Amino acid sequence: MIDTSAFQGKKALYATLGCKLNFSETSTFGKMLQQLGVTAAGKDEQADLILVNTCSVTDVADHKCRQLIHRLVRQNPDAFVVVTGCYAQLSAETVAAIEGVSLVLGSNEKASLVQYLSDAWSGRESRKAITVKTKDIKNFAPSCSRGNRTRYFLKVQDGCDYYCTYCTIPFARGRSRNPSIASLVAQARQAAAEGGKEIVLTGVNIGDFGKTTGESFTDLVKALDAVEGISRYRISSLEPDLLSAELIDYCAGSRAFMPHFHIPLQSGSDTVLRLMHRHYDRQLFADKILAVKEAMPHAFIGVDVMVGCRGETPQCFEETYSLLQSLPITQLHVFPYSERPGTAALRIPYVVTEKDKKQRSKRLLELSDQKTRDFYQSHAGQTAEVLFEKATRGRAMHGFTRNYVRVELSAAQARPEYDNQLVTVRLGTLNHDGTAMNVEL
Numbered sequence: 001m002i003d004t005s006a007f008q009g010k011k012a013l014y015a016t017l018g019c020k021l022n023f024s025e026t027s028t029f030g031k032m033l034q035q036l037g038v039t040a041a042g043k044d045e046q047a048d049l050i051l052v053n054t055c056s057v058t059d060v061a062d063h064k065c066r067q068l069i070h071r072l073v074r075q076n077p078d079a080f081v082v083v084t085g086c087y088a089q090l091s092a093e094t095v096a097a098i099e100g101v102s103l104v105l106g107s108n109e110k111a112s113l114v115q116y117l118s119d120a121w122s123g124r125e126s127r128k129a130i131t132v133k134t135k136d137i138k139n140f141a142p143s144c145s146r147g148n149r150t151r152y153f154l155k156v157q158d159g160c161d162y163y164c165t166y167c168t169i170p171f172a173r174g175r176s177r178n179p180s181i182a183s184l185v186a187q188a189r190q191a192a193a194e195g196g197k198e199i200v201l202t203g204v205n206i207g208d209f210g211k212t213t214g215e216s217f218t219d220l221v222k223a224l225d226a227v228e229g230i231s232r233y234r235i236s237s238l239e240p241d242l243l244s245a246e247l248i249d250y251c252a253g254s255r256a257f258m259p260h261f262h263i264p265l266q267s268g269s270d271t272v273l274r275l276m277h278r279h280y281d282r283q284l285f286a287d288k289i290l291a292v293k294e295a296m297p298h299a300f301i302g303v304d305v306m307v308g309c310r311g312e313t314p315q316c317f318e319e320t321y322s323l324l325q326s327l328p329i330t331q332l333h334v335f336p337y338s339e340r341p342g343t344a345a346l347r348i349p350y351v352v353t354e355k356d357k358k359q360r361s362k363r364l365l366e367l368s369d370q371k372t373r374d375f376y377q378s379h380a381g382q383t384a385e386v387l388f389e390k391a392t393r394g395r396a397m398h399g400f401t402r403n404y405v406r407v408e409l410s411a412a413q414a415r416p417e418y419d420n421q422l423v424t425v426r427l428g429t430l431n432h433d434g435t436a437m438n439v440e441l
Contacts, residue, residue, distance in 0.1 A: 002114060006121035007036035013047035013076065014040070014147075015068055018055025020236050021202045022085055024153030025110065026053045027145030032114060047076045049117070054085035054095075056172060058338035062087055066098065073100030080120060084110055086172035089131055096129040106131025107158075107173055111141040137174025140212075143202075144187035150198065150389045150420050151234075152191045156184055156220060157203030161211075162239075164266075165277050165344035166309055166337060169204060176208045181215050181223050192229030197420060198387055199224075200234045207242025218247045225254050231422060232387065232402070237262045237304070240288045241280040248288075252295035259296040260404040263288065264304035267312065268320030275311040275348055282323055289327050300330045300375070300404035305364060308357030309337035310348035317360050325367060330375045330404075332368035334361050369434070376437055379405055379427050386439070390419040398436060401427075408436040 012033055016026040029051055030040070041047040050072050054065040065087045073081060080102045083095050089106040096104045103116055109130045116130070143155035159174040160167075191199060201224075203209070209217040224233055233256050240263050251257040263285070267273050270281045292299050305320065312320075324332065336357040339346065352360075379401075386407050388399035397414040399407055408431045409418070425439035 002118040003122045004036055004118075006118055007033065007038050010038045010048040010121075011041040011045055012038050012049040012051065013072065013079070014051050014053075015072060016053045017061065017065055017068065018053075018057065018085065019202075020153055020200060021143075021155060021158075021204065022053045022055060023147070023149075024143045024145060024155050024202050025141065026051070027147035027149075027153065028141075028143040029053075029110075029113060030147060031145050033117075036114065047079045050076055050079045050081045051113075052081070052083045052085070054083060054087035056085075056087040056090050056168060058335065059340070060338060062091070065095075069095070069098055069101065073098070080117070082113065082117070084113070086169065089137075089172045090168060092129040092131045102128070104129040104131070106137070108132045108137045108139045111139050134171045134174055138177065140177050140179055142179060142183070142187065144191055144199075146191075146196065150387065152196045152199045153202050154184065154187060154191070154199050155203060156201050157206045157209045160205045161208065162205060162279065163277065165275065165348070166306070166340065168340045168343060171342070173204050176205060177212045178203075178209050180213050181220050184220065185223050185227060188224055188227045188230055192227060195420065197230065197422065198232040198234070199230055200236050202236045205239060205242075206236065207238045217242070218244065218250060221247065221250060221254070221257060225256050230256055233257045234260050234404075235262070237264060239264060239279065240285045243288050243292075245291065248291055248295050258402050258404070259299035260402075261292055261299060262302040262304070263292075265320075265324070266304060266306045267309070267316070268305075268323030269312070269316035270319075272309060272312050272316050272320075275345070276309065277344075282319070286323065286327060289329060293328050296403075298379075298403050301328070302331045302333060303329050304333045304335075306335060306337050307360040307364060308352035308354075310345050310352070311350050312337075312352055313350060314356075321363060321367070324364070329371060331372045332364055334364045334368065336361055373430065373434055376405055376430060379437070380429060382427050383424055384427055385422050386425050387420070387422055388418040390416075399423075406436040407439045409439055409441075413441060 014026050016022050055061040082103045084105040088095050088104050092104045146152045157178040159176045160170045161176045163170050207217050268282050384401040386399040388397050391397040396411050397409040428438040431438050
């Protein structure tokens with residue numbers, strides 16, 4: 001039984017680390033609590049509730065989670081502190097032992113957050129760490145929310161069945177599962193009714209959509225494309241082996257799916273891909289990139305790449321670099337390999353030094369910067385439709401074109417009424433730090 005009176009007048013502070021899926025879930029937590037009378041704590045206000053949604057993709061992420069929890073506890077000593085997310089699932093007892101943490105919720109328990117808070121604030125007994133084993137993670141907590149952002153994030157899938165040798169996410173999130181297309185279409189319609197114009201599809205392995213319901217990701221895309229009021233959809237990340245020719249062709253001619261893809265590579269060496277237990281080789285990846293570019297020449301293509309994983313010899317890294325250099329990709333998300341307890345990768349004998357990881361990361365980041373600049377500059381002088389995001393008064397506004405070119409509208413031209421509006425602009429030169437293109441109305 002939920003005691004709604006226990007929530008009235010409470011102030012909450014939300015903190016999120018990690019992926020778009022985490023941001024989506026945090027926004028949904030905030031929306032649920034707001035409906036019960038909980039408001040966001042102001043800059044100088046003490047919070048009654050702190051909710052930290054954690055990441056555990058690397059040991060650096062684990063360290064950042066602990067640092068953030070310690071800092072928020074110090075700043076809000078009387079708050080009820082809830083920690084959830086991947087780090088909470090994988091290291092529940094470690095998190096529960098942090099001074100000031102009140103409740104740790106694993107992946108299966110997120111949907112019961114309100115009940116746990118009701119019990120705690122009504123004086124009923126509550127355990128500190130509540131998680132289940134990976135095989136028992138079966139819940140799917142719906143999420144379609146924007147928080148304080150312009151774009152909505154729609155959770156279409158959770159969990160992963162791939163079990164790559166370097167990754168702990170399947171242990172944190174459980175097996176692949178998804179809701180029905182009908183339920184997701186209903187959430188998209190609700191977002192449109194609330195004034196949303198753009199939705200990002202999120203999940204752990206969204207191309208795997210349909211295992212629970214017998215549907216397919218392409219079926220989902222076609223159904224969402226028909227939702228009136230939503231002008232744009234973006235696909236957050238899609239494994240190359242799950243990016244079908246049918247999906248590419250549909251997106252190329254669709255009404256609302258943008259020419260914007262994020263396709264993880266991890267390594268451009270077939271030797272390393274086999275060690276990782278990835279489901280493709282470098283040739284398949286290259287073929288998918290070229291297929292996207294043939295169908296959508298102006299598509300933005302982001303790529304995840306890991307450096308310094310076990311087994312990545314200097315020759316293997318050079319194979320990765322040369323492949324990425326040769327392909328028409330737009331941007332790289334580069335991250336160094338991190339040893340994760342319990343993963344099969346620890347049995348691979350060849351270990352890359354931290355110095356080599358840094359040097360390899362630096363080379364790939366420089367390549368990424370050049371490719372992004374070249375992509376942006378190739379659009380100079382063109383007109384484009386931009387969805388603008390709210391800016392602080394007196395500051396420049398930012399937004400994205402259909403193909404994810406980030407733009408900057410000067411403070412002199414910025415208007416509050418442009419927030420969450422599609423505005424046609426002319427693309428100019430790169431801004432002062434090369435992170436966006438200057439535009440004129």
